[in-house]
Every structure is written in structure tokens, then in C-alpha cells.
Amino acid sequence: AQTVTQSQPEMSVQEAETVTLSCTYDTSENNYYLFWYKQPPSRQMILVIRQEAYKQQNATENRFSVNFQKAAKSFSLKISDSQLGDTAMYFCAFTHNYQLIWGAGTKLIIKP
Amino acid sequence: NAGVMQNPRHLVRRRGQEARLRCSPVKGHSHVYWYRQLPEEGLKFMVYLQKENIIDESGMPKERFSAEFPKEGPSILRIQQVVRGDSAAYFCASSLEGSTNEKLFFGSGTQLSVL
Numbered sequence: 001a002q003t004v005t006q007s008q009p010e011m012s013v014q015e016a017e018t019v020t021l022s023c024t025y026d027t028s029e030n031n032y033y034l035f036w037y038k039q040p041p042s043r044q045m046i047l048v049i050r051q052e053a054y055k056q057q058n059a060t061e062n063r064f065s066v067n068f069q070k071a072a073k074s075f076s077l078k079i080s081d082s083q084l085g086d087t088a089m090y091f092c093a094f095t096h097n098y099q100l101i102w103g104a105g106t107k108l109i110i111k112p
Numbered sequence: 113n114a115g116v117m118q119n120p121r122h123l124v125r126r127r128g129q130e131a132r133l134r135c136s137p138v139k140g141h142s143h144v145y146w147y148r149q150l151p152e153e154g155l156k157f158m159v160y161l162q163k164e165n166i167i168d169e170s171g172m173p174k175e176r177f178s179a180e181f182p183k184e185g186p187s188i189l190r191i192q193q194v195v196r197g198d199s200a201a202y203f204c205a206s207s208l209e210g211s212t213n214e215k216l217f218f219g220s221g222t223q224l225s226v227l
Contacts, residue, residue: 004154033213044115045155045203045218052213091154095212098145098168102154 002027002096004103012109013082020067021077021106023092030054032095034068036077039089039105048090051075082110114139117186118204118219125194126227133189133222137206144187145216146172146179149201158202161187162210191224199226 004025013019025034036048051059051068058066063083067076075094079086087110093100117136125131137144142163147155157171161181172179176194181187191198201223205216 042220043201044220045205045216047215050213050215093154098160098210098212099157099171100147100155100216102156104152104154 002094002101004092004094004101006090006092006103006106008106009104010107010109012111014111015082015084017082018078018080019082019108021079021090021092021108023075023077023103025073025075025092025094025101025103027073027094027096027101029096034066034075034092034094035100036064036066036075037091037093038086039091040087045091049077053094079108084110084112086110116204116206116217116219118202118222120222121220122223122225124225124227127195128193131191131194131198131224133191133202133204133224134186135189135204135206135219136186137204138208138217141206141208141217143207143210144181145205145207146187146189147203147205149203149221155203158189160210167210194224194226196226199224 032053034051037045049061063080089105091105092103144161146158159172159179160168176192178190201221203221205218207214
């Protein structure tokens with residue numbers, strides 16, 4: 001079965017700190033793509049970062065980076081120098097055929 | 113800079129009524145996906161459509177639910193004879209080419225409440 005587990009329902013950190021959100025997944029496929037999406041209170045899903053499973057190099061996007069461990073099926077998101085605007089739900093997902101398989105999300109609160 | 117537009121943003125229906133949810137993709141996008149989100153859960157895939165074709169409806173209940181994406185006009189997700197369990201946020205996403213690594217553009221969703 002294709003599943004995604006985000007073990008941290010909620011996290012909070014002080015502004016400017018670094019925070020890591022965890023994600024593990026299960027798939028029998030060898031080729032797939034992994035994503036982190038952000039859902040602010042406006043509800044619109046916004047792509048934060050994506051990783052191709054056949055690439056060993058971890059993706060980075062400004063303050064956002066991932067730690068991708070394919071053998072362990074782990075895909076954590078690190079947010080450096082966190083900002084108040086980073087407060088949102090964060091979802092981990094991966095591709096399976098035409099679908100994205102999603103985790104239940106982590107609520108991230110950045111405190112001033 | 114029109115992104116994915118979904119309407120209505122909120123929809124209230126009584127049990128047994130019909131719900132029609134609309135999605136206008138990003139201009140030029142011909143691939144549309146519908147997802148459902150229950151409280152405290154991630155999104156669950158429902159259906160993938162290209163213009164005038166249903167490509168994958170494996171996540172959509174066989175009864176009461178239907179989707180279309182006509183040649184002209186928005187994509188429509190239709191739920192007949194709604195029940196309380198249909199209450200959820202329904203999200204539409206679109207993409208240009210339909211490839212698996214492609215960025216999806218999401219709308220802000222329609223929150224369906226069934227009384």
C-alpha cells in the first residue's frame with residue numbers, strides 16, 4: 001500500500017530558528033517524485049519543494065531543504081531562519097501513477 | 113494572473129440535495145485533478161481528467177459522484193443525494209502537461225457542509 005506518515009501533528013518554534021518536519025513513506029515503486037506542500041489559512045496548497053527519487057542530491061529552495069534517504073524512505077523538510085509567514089500546515093506527498101499520495105500534515109507555528 | 117479558480121468557496125446542502133462544484137484551471141492547462149480533504153487528514157485523490165476525457169477515476173465513489181471537464185467551460189464535480197459523510201473540503205488542481213513530476217496548481221477549495 002502507498003502511504004505517507006507525518007509523525008508530528010504540531011510543532012512550534014521561535015522566529016529565526018531552524019525546524020525540521022519529518023516524513024516517511026511506503027511505496028514499492030522505484031521511480032517517483034516527492035513533494036512538500038504548504039497550506040496556509042487561505043487553504044490554497046502551495047508547492048514548497050520537490051525531489052526526484054532517482055537523484056541522490058537533496059533539493060534546496062532558498063530557506064527550504066530536504067534530507068532524502070531513499071533506502072529508509074524518509075523525506076524530511078528543514079526550514080532555516082523561520083519566518084512568521086511560514087506558519088501553516090505542511091504536507092508531504094509522493095507520486096503514484098497520476099495521483100499524489102498525501103500525509104496527514106504537520107501544523108507549524110512560528111512564534112514571534 | 114489567474115490561478116485555479118474554484119467556486120463556490122463554501123457550499124451548504126441538506127441531505128439528499130445535489131452539490132455542484134466548479135473548477136476553472138490555469139489558462140492553458142488541460143489537465144485537472146480533484147482531491148478531497150477531511151478534517152485532520154491529507155488530501156485523497158478522486159479523479160483525473162483531461163479535456164472531455166476521464167483518465168483515472170479510481171478514487172471517486174462509484175455512486176452519486178461524477179466529474180466532467182468539457183471542451184469549453186470549467187470542470188464540474190457533481191455529488192448527487194449528498195449525505196453527511198460528504199462534508200469535506202474539495203480541491204481542484206491543474207497542470208499543463210499531466211506529467212508526474214510537474215508542479216500542480218491548486219485552487220483554494222470548496223468547503224461542502226451537509227446538514
